[in-house]
Amino acid sequence: MKKTGTVYLVGAGPGDPDLLTLRAARLLEHAELVVHDGLVDPAVLALAPPAAELVSVAKSRARHTLAQDQINALLVREARAGRDVVRLKGGDPLVFGRGGEEAEACRFAGVPVEIVPGISAANGAAAAAQITLTHRDASSVVSFVAGQCKGLAEQDWAGLADKGRTLVIYMGVKTAPQIAEKLMGDGLAPDMPVAVIENACRPEMRVLRGPLAALPDLVVRERVKSPALIVIGEVTAREDAVVAQLMETMA
Numbered sequence: 001m002k003k004t005g006t007v008y009l010v011g012a013g014p015g016d017p018d019l020l021t022l023r024a025a026r027l028l029e030h031a032e033l034v035v036h037d038g039l040v041d042p043a044v045l046a047l048a049p050p051a052a053e054l055v056s057v058a059k060s061r062a063r064h065t066l067a068q069d070q071i072n073a074l075l076v077r078e079a080r081a082g083r084d085v086v087r088l089k090g091g092d093p094l095v096f097g098r099g100g101e102e103a104e105a106c107r108f109a110g111v112p113v114e115i116v117p118g119i120s121a122a123n124g125a126a127a128a129a130q131i132t133l134t135h136r137d138a139s140s141v142v143s144f145v146a147g148q149c150k151g152l153a154e155q156d157w158a159g160l161a162d163k164g165r166t167l168v169i170y171m172g173v174k175t176a177p178q179i180a181e182k183l184m185g186d187g188l189a190p191d192m193p194v195a196v197i198e199n200a201c202r203p204e205m206r207v208l209r210g211p212l213a214a215l216p217d218l219v220v221r222e223r224v225k226s227p228a229l230i231v232i233g234e235v236t237a238r239e240d241a242v243v244a245q246l247m248e249t250m251a
C-alpha cells in the first residue's frame, strides 16, 4: 500500500513572494501538487516547479467552483493516493482562511497535516502603509474582524475601535457603508480616523485615508476593490504614518 501523503496548509502572505516564510518557499519549490486560492499572487505560484500540478479552488461568482467540503475531500483523496499536497492560502491559513476546517478534515481522515504560518494581510498592510497596529500611547488592543460575517447588525464592534484600540476589517469593501453606519450608531465618533489599504504588498497598492463618516463615500469615489483592508483607529492618523505616505507621494 502507498504511504499516505502529507497536507501542508501553507500561508502565502499578502502578495509579494519576498514575504513568504523560508519554509513556505521550500515546500513550494519542491511541490508536486499545489491547491491554491484565488488570492494567492501569481508571482508566488511561479515558484512551483514547472512539472507541479496547480489546482485553483478560487472563489468566483462567475464560474462553478468547489465548495469547502469538496476542497476538503480533494486534499484527503490526493494525500491518500500518496501525494504530498501544498495547500496555499493568501495571508495566514488560520486567519479567515478556513485552514482550521481543512486541518480538521485531514485529521478526521487520518491524513497527516502540517500548518505553515504566513504574513496575514493586516501585518503586511500595516508594514507597507507604515501604520503601527499597536502603540504605547495610542493602542493596546488589535482586533481582526470579518466584514462579511453573518449577522453584521448583531455584532458589537464599537468597543473594538474605541480609544486605545485598533480595528482591522477583512472582507469589508462591499459592506463598508453598513460598517461605518453601525460603528457610528454604536457610539464611535464620526471623525475617528480610518485607512483603507487596497492590494497591500503588491505593486498596485493604494492607501486611502479619511474620517469614519466619509468611509462609504471614499470607497465609492476611489472605486476600492477587493482585496482591501479597512483599519480604524487613531493609529491610522499618527503623524509617522501620514508623513510616510506624503513622502511616497512626493517621491
Ligand code: SAH
Pocket: 014, 015, 039, 089, 090, 091, 092, 093, 094, 095, 096, 097, 119, 120, 121, 122, 125, 169, 170, 171, 172, 197, 198, 199, 200, 201, 202, 226, 227, 228, 229
Ligand atoms: N487568510 C488571509 C485572509 C483571507 S480573507 C490573511 O491572513 O490575510 C480575504 C481578505 O483578506 C480580503 O477580502 C482582504 O480584506 C484581505 N486581504 C488579503 N490580501 C490582501 C492584500 N494584499 N491587501 C489588502 N487586503 C488583503
